[in-house]
Amino acid sequence: MQRLWTIGILLLVASTPALAQTDQFLKELLGTSTKPEPGAHAPSGAAVASGLSTMQIGSGLKEALKIGTQHAVQSTGRLDGYFANHAIKIVLPQQLQTVESGVRLLGYGQQVDELIRGMNRAAEQAAPFALDIFLEAINAMTFEDVRQILNGGDRAATQYFQTKTTKKLAATFQPIVERQMQEVGVVQQYHALLGQYQSLPFVNNVVFDLHHYVVEKALAGLFHVVGEEERTMRTNPAARVTGLLQQVFGR
Numbered sequence: 001m002q003r004l005w006t007i008g009i010l011l012l013v014a015s016t017p018a019l020a021q022t023d024q025f026l027k028e029l030l031g032t033s034t035k036p037e038p039g040a041h042a043p044s045g046a047a048v049a050s051g052l053s054t055m056q057i058g059s060g061l062k063e064a065l066k067i068g069t070q071h072a073v074q075s076t077g078r079l080d081g082y083f084a085n086h087a088i089k090i091v092l093p094q095q096l097q098t099v100e101s102g103v104r105l106l107g108y109g110q111q112v113d114e115l116i117r118g119m120n121r122a123a124e125q126a127a128p129f130a131l132d133i134f135l136e137a138i139n140a141m142t143f144e145d146v147r148q149i150l151n152g153g154d155r156a157a158t159q160y161f162q163t164k165t166t167k168k169l170a171a172t173f174q175p176i177v178e179r180q181m182q183e184v185g186v187v188q189q190y191h192a193l194l195g196q197y198q199s200l201p202f203v204n205n206v207v208f209d210l211h212h213y214v215v216e217k218a219l220a221g222l223f224h225v226v227g228e229e230e231r232t233m234r235t236n237p238a239a240r241v242t243g244l245l246q247q248v249f250g251r
Helices: 016-030 054-076 094-105 109-139 143-150 156-183 186-198 210-235 243-248
Strands: none
Touching (some): 054 210, 094 109, 109 156, 109 210, 143 156, 156 186, 156 210, 186 210
8 A cells, every 4th residue: 555645646647549558557567567487476565456457456546546635625624624623723824923912912812713713714615625626636647747756755646736736726715715704704803903903002014915824824734634645545554445445455
């Protein structure tokens, strides 16, 4: 299972003219392209189960990629998917820490907490829309992408997704985040708290794009979870959660 995430991509990039090349490449990678010498033993380790066709292997690997991205989206796109996950919880940025401290001292701590909760709710509403974009990126992978991921580190596939999907994800998330933040009153809370802070003597005016910040942090959190899924797929046999994956990897 060590290479489940990265090997899984190989069958996804094959166009009809290149299918034979992909088939041969996959067989060589898995150590199944030639018959063993007399007396030789089958490859050990995370071996592919015998008797399966290359297409069956490809189906299992494609399923693994889908499972990884689905898990990431489901994890972040539910209630408290961001808010209760301290690794990705969206808090007020460093630029607003002085504002936060000031309004909490004025007795507006509950309003600050509601503002933070609202930012996370906006991210949770946007996250489910990432799945189709991830699947589109998988289908668009080239042989060069495969080579780089195969030779890369434990987050190579995640880095590919970051490169290929960030712009589209940001464009998709932006209106969803803005609408959700308006609906739950995040923007109103923010401006009210900012007004309270700026009413204090000797403070500077604060200009900050809260919508852009929430989108940026929502994407960072999503990619963090995708990276965790990739690590699990690479290292944990228990991640073989379907019959097909268990067949393919002989578990």
